[in-house]
Amino acid sequence: MATEYELFTPDDWIFDTAFRRWVLHPSAMEDRFWQQYIAANPAQREAIAHARILILYSQQPPAVPAEQLDRSWQSLQNRLSEPVVRPLWSRSWLSVAASVGVILLSGLAWWLYQNTPETYQTAYGETRQLTLHDGSRVTLNANSSLRLARNWKPDAAREVWLEGEAFFSVTHQRNHQKFVVHARQLDVQVLGTEFNVFTRPKAVKVVLESGSVKLSQPDKAPDQGITMKPGQFFEVKADGTQQWRTIRPEPFSAWKEKRLVLDQTTLADLIEILQDNYGLTVQVPQEELLRLRASGSMPLTDADDVLIQIERLFSLTIKRSGTTVTLHKL
The missing domain is CATH 2.60.120.1440 (Jelly Rolls)
Structure with missing residues (x-):
């Protein structure tokens, strides 16, 4: 997986072209790549989640509610009306403007946090x-x-x-x-x-x-x-x-215990699980294999282990190259 991403911060992710393309205009291939990257790099999960939110909200920034602006302005007025404890000329208008900015930005940041799902x-x-x-x-x-x-x-x-x-x-x-x-x-x-x-x-x-x-x-x-x-x-x-x-x-919720219960389950059904849950692309040149059925129970661990069990259960030969798997009858 792309080693250059290992030290990325949320700011780095926000400006990465490939990452922004996935967030804003995802394709099946890009989605598979990034899901696999997240699985292999759990330490980056939080940074990626924050960056996704910031990118999505940057496309349509919400307006600050009038009520929040009123509260911020009132807070500023209260601060300016406090007794002066040093000469007026010692306080620059730049610091006053900075106070306004801090108040408004703090209110906006809090509103964004509360309204971000x-x-x-x-x-x-x-x-x-x-x-x-x-x-x-x-x-x-x-x-x-x-x-x-x-x-x-x-x-x-x-x-x-x-x-x-x-x-x-x-x-x-x-x-x-x-x-x-x-x-x-x-x-x-x-x-x-x-x-x-x-x-x-x-x-x-x-x-x-x-x-x-x-x-x-x-x-x-x-x-x-x-x-x-x-x-x-x-x-x-x-x-x-x-x-x-x-x-x-x-049987429908056995996956919670990392088990798969088969009840006349077809090979086609199992292929859908491999695609949905493990991100694999499965090729079956002999279409009649898709109608094979099996009953029983198998543990759900990683993709390789599931493939081995399917291979034995249906007497198949399985070849894997990256995320592409090809099934053949023995």
């Missing part, structure tokens, strides 16, 4: 456990991100935006405050429950373990929503087709 990310092959402001617990699967406000208002819904896959254990609030997961073309609304949400470009899937959730689509009326019960599975694909069935929920 928190974003949690995982790299390829990484899982992460989070505790949110309200005590709700979230486990992020590999190559996933969760975005939410720094502070939730007590009279508004607790909203988060998910890309990837996560398991939620939501705490119930005394004021029955709603918790909403925005997952592409589906919104998952709950009060207090445990459920798994998968949201990738091809489909959004929800599995309910306990409690109840209400599903709705942003472009449809709320009264058209669907209420799920424990043990139910719902999927909506990118083309809008939907699937609904009763399942055993535990």
Whole structure:
């Protein structure tokens, strides 16, 4: 990985051309490169996260609220009206202007901090456990991100935006405050429950373990929503087709314990996991291999170990070159 980045500070990242291009106009290849870099250089995770926020906000800087400006101006007036303890000519107008700048910039910095969403990310092959402001617990699967406000208002819904896959254990609030997961073309609304949400470009899937959730689509009326019960599975694909069935929920969240439960799972399904969670490009010249099925359980560690297990399970020969993998039948 690019060794010149090892000593980068947030300022360095902000002015790096390749990094700015990824933040503002990401491509699949660039996204794979930077996710792998973050996974290999966890010490840079915080600097990269700060730089991303600054770059994104620099494209459309928010105006300072009038209320904040009023408070800053009043603070300045109060300071200027204080008794003078030394000759007036000893205080330069430059210092007064500097005071104005410090007050306004401090207010702007605080406003930016409060209104900048928190974003949690995982790299390829990484899982992460989070505790949110309200005590709700979230486990992020590999190559996933969760975005939410720094502070939730007590009279508004607790909203988060998910890309990837996560398991939620939501705490119930005394004021029955709603918790909403925005997952592409589906919104998952709950009060207090445990459920798994998968949201990738091809489909959004929800599995309910306990409690109840209400599903709705942003472009449809709320009264058209669907209420799920424990043990139910719902999927909506990118083309809008939907699937609904009763399942055993535990296998769908086994990834939290770094396990993959197979139940007549096809090789095509496993290839999607390799691509989504480990950033691999998988080539299968013999298409009939994609329909092979298997049942059982396998540990989820790193990509190489998963490939070895797939190779043995389906009696395949696997060749890997960087992030490209080719599967052949023995």
